[in-house]
Amino acid sequence: MTRLTLEFAASIRFKLMLLVLACILPAALLAALLIDYDYQLTYDNFTRSAMATARANAMEVDKELAIVESALVGLSTSPDLRLRDLQAFDAQARQLGARQNIFNVVLEDASGQQLMNTFRPYGVPLPREPDSASLKFMRERDATFISSLFIGPVAQRQMVAVGIPLHSREGAWCALTASIAVERFGGILRQQHYPDHWITSIIDRGGRIVARTADMQRFVGTQALPQVRERMQQQAEGAFETRTLDGTPILAVMSRAVNSGWTVAIGIPLENLKSEMRRKLWSLVLATIGLLGAGLLIAWRIGTRIRRAMHGLIAPALALGAGEAVAPVSYGVREADEVGDALVKASAMLLRAQHQANHDVLTGIANRAMFHEVLAQQLAICQRSHGTLAVLYLDLDHFKAINDTHGHAAGDQLLIEASVRLRSQLRKADMAARLGGDEFAVMLADVGAAETAHVVDKLSGLMAQPYQIDGLALTAAASIGVALYPAAGDSLALLLEAADQAMYQAKAARRLGPRG
Numbered sequence: 001m002t003r004l005t006l007e008f009a010a011s012i013r014f015k016l017m018l019l020v021l022a023c024i025l026p027a028a029l030l031a032a033l034l035i036d037y038d039y040q041l042t043y044d045n046f047t048r049s050a051m052a053t054a055r056a057n058a059m060e061v062d063k064e065l066a067i068v069e070s071a072l073v074g075l076s077t078s079p080d081l082r083l084r085d086l087q088a089f090d091a092q093a094r095q096l097g098a099r100q101n102i103f104n105v106v107l108e109d110a111s112g113q114q115l116m117n118t119f120r121p122y123g124v125p126l127p128r129e130p131d132s133a134s135l136k137f138m139r140e141r142d143a144t145f146i147s148s149l150f151i152g153p154v155a156q157r158q159m160v161a162v163g164i165p166l167h168s169r170e171g172a173w174c175a176l177t178a179s180i181a182v183e184r185f186g187g188i189l190r191q192q193h194y195p196d197h198w199i200t201s202i203i204d205r206g207g208r209i210v211a212r213t214a215d216m217q218r219f220v221g222t223q224a225l226p227q228v229r230e231r232m233q234q235q236a237e238g239a240f241e242t243r244t245l246d247g248t249p250i251l252a253v254m255s256r257a258v259n260s261g262w263t264v265a266i267g268i269p270l271e272n273l274k275s276e277m278r279r280k281l282w283s284l285v286l287a288t289i290g291l292l293g294a295g296l297l298i299a300w301r302i303g304t305r306i307r308r309a310m311h312g313l314i315a316p317a318l319a320l321g322a323g324e325a326v327a328p329v330s331y332g333v334r335e336a337d338e339v340g341d342a343l344v345k346a347s348a349m350l351l352r353a354q355h356q357a358n359h360d361v362l363t364g365i366a367n368r369a370m371f372h373e374v375l376a377q378q379l380a381i382c383q384r385s386h387g388t389l390a391v392l393y394l395d396l397d398h399f400k401a402i403n404d405t406h407g408h409a410a411g412d413q414l415l416i417e418a419s420v421r422l423r424s425q426l427r428k429a430d431m432a433a434r435l436g437g438d439e440f441a442v443m444l445a446d447v448g449a450a451e452t453a454h455v456v457d458k459l460s461g462l463m464a465q466p467y468q469i470d471g472l473a474l475t476a477a478a479s480i481g482v483a484l485y486p487a488a489g490d491s492l493a494l495l496l497e498a499a500d501q502a503m504y505q506a507k508a509a510r511r512l513g514p515r516g
């Protein structure tokens with residue numbers, strides 16, 4: 001990944017938080033859909049139940065009117081009527097009215113002339129209404145008439161009438177009508193015990209309100225809501241959402257009574273229906289916010305921990321690159337700890353490889369490459385600070401013979417012992433190296449000719465000592481060549497060349513000596 005894409009790469013915290021959102025939001029959406037589905041189900045069940053109530057109430061209305069009709073039918077069989085004893089019939093009708101909560105009973109002849117009206121004393125002159133709709137209906141259809149709401153011409157109050165046609169034996173025709181006060185229908189509604197917020201109305205065929213559960217005095221006689229009247233024309237039953245005159249949204253449920261054609265309409269404020277769903281939705285919103293908050297907080301904390309663990313690996317990784325020892329701190333994140341362990345192992349491998357590259361495998365002291373490197377550094381220091389140093393080249397004498405006589409392993413052991421002897425005579429600032437085969441080199445830092453000669457003497461004596469190897473005393477003295485800086489040369493190459501030459505000269509001199 002390039003540096004540019006790294007800058008735009010999302011952090012682990014951001015990705016964890018996205019994960020939380022990706023888990024919680026779809027679940028919240030699903031819950032919202034379930035709540036909506038539940039609301040629809042509840043709404044449908046509620047509508048069905050309200051419709052059943054409206055239907056039952058419509059039947060109650062028809063039943064109430066049927067009671068009045070049957071009372072009239074019973075009254076019409078009176079012998080007093082048959083015998084035209086209207087005064088006795090009037091008395092009988094008054095008793096019926098009192099019993100049945102009927103406002104008044106009227107007997108009319110075919111011309112519309114009232115013959116008897118229990119609202120007026122018997123015998124007083126009564127009005128004639130030849131073109132009344134009720135008479136027309138009963139005459140033409142010869143059937144029971146149920147009026148719409150009207151204001152009684154004599155009583156001057158709102159009421160409804162039920163009328164039945166009568167036929168005398170002589171074929172004369174007349175009508176018997178009972179008027180009922182609207183309060184009787186208000187009583188039907190009161191018996192239903194609707195919930196307080198329901199408003200139920202009984203509406204006549206003309207769309208006028210006959211009775212109402214609330215504000216009856218105010219609304220009786222007024223037109224029902226236009227939407228309700230419109231629906232009444234179109235269908236016998238229905239449920240729909242609309243608004244009251246004051247703008248309150250309601251669910252309107254209505255059912256038309258079969259006989260009277262009147263309609264019972266129930267208005268239920270939608271607020272009451274929706275409040276439960278709204279409460280559930282709010283609970284869901286709050287739960288979602290809570291879960292999201294908790295989830296994001298946890299994701300943030302986990303992300304922070306992982307981030308710290310990852311950042312904790314940067315320094316060890318850089319140390320590894322610099323060839324330094326690596327010591328990562330554990331942050332309790334397993335994967336990061338595993339990477340830290342890998343860095344530690346890589347560091348150890350790198351240090352080992354570095355060591356192998358710079359040291360002689362057999363003796364463990366520096367090899368030729370490292371000797372040259374360190375010598376060059378020391379030389380540079382001396383050149384800057386006008387210091388001194390000495391380079392010693394050592395070559396074991398007759399080493400081949402030891403190999404040949406005692407075996408290669410014994411030769412190896414001798415080389416190891418020789419390196420130990422070399423190092424034992426050096427200071428910390430000095431350095432011993434194996435150049436290869438039986439050749440060694442020594443750098444003496446900050447020494448002059450006298451000190452160098454002293455060290456060379458000591459080394460020469462020490463190296464000449466026999467080595468105890470496999471119970472044998474083996475001798476391999478060293479020929480030592482010396483080159484001093486700055487006397488022998490001011491470059492690495494010149495110094496090495498000079499030391500090499502000196503060593504060969506020393507070896508040659510020894511060959512010429514007693515052992516040569």
Ligand SMILES: Nc1nc2c(ncn2[C@@H]2O[C@H](COP(=O)(O)OP(=O)(O)OP(=O)(O)O)[C@@H](O)[C@H]2O)c(=O)[nH]1
Pocket residue numbers: 362395396397398399400401403407408409410411412415436437438507
């Ligand atoms: N055991 C052992 N022998 C080695 C190793 N490397 C080189 N040699 C042997 O060391 C010997 C060095 O040979 P030379 O220095 O030419 O012979 P020398 O007998 O020391 O002769 P002079 O130096 O003239 O005294 C050779 O026989 C190499 O095979 C090693 O790692 N182990």
